[in-house]
Amino acid sequence: MTMQQLSAFFGWMTVFNLALLSVAWLFLWLKRPFVISVTRYFVPVDAQEIEKTYFRWLALYEMLIYLFNLMPWLALQMIG
Numbered sequence: 025m026t027m028q029q030l031s032a033f034f035g036w037m038t039v040f041n042l043a044l045l046s047v048a049w050l051f052l053w054l055k056r057p058f059v060i061s062v063t064r065y066f067v068p069v070d071a072q073e074i075e076k077t078y079f080r081w082l083a084l085y086e087m088l089i090y091l092f093n094l095m096p097w098l099a100l101q102m103i104g
Contacts, residue, residue, distance in 0.1 A: 027104050034097035041089045045082065052078055 025033075052059055059078070060071050067074075 027100060031097060031100040031104060034093060034100060038089065038093040038097055041085075041093055045086055045089060048085075049082055052082070 056075070060074050063069070063074050064071065069077075
């Protein structure tokens with residue numbers, strides 16, 4: 025695999041994952057009561073704890089996108 029192919033792979037992977045993160049964040053933001061009610065149906069947890077957990081997971085997902093998608097793409101851009 026050439027550096028151009030690898031750079032394109034990481035670039036598109038970053039775009040795809042950021043789009044997925046944006047859709048998930050938007051869905052949680054716009055449909056918060058629905059998400060909480062569905063989650064409380066399956067898991068008997070307080071609504072505040074559900075919100076904290078979901079946003080904690082989204083923050084972790086964002087950090088992982090930066091670490092494993094964006095940083096390798098930036099490194100390949102600097103090398104090439």
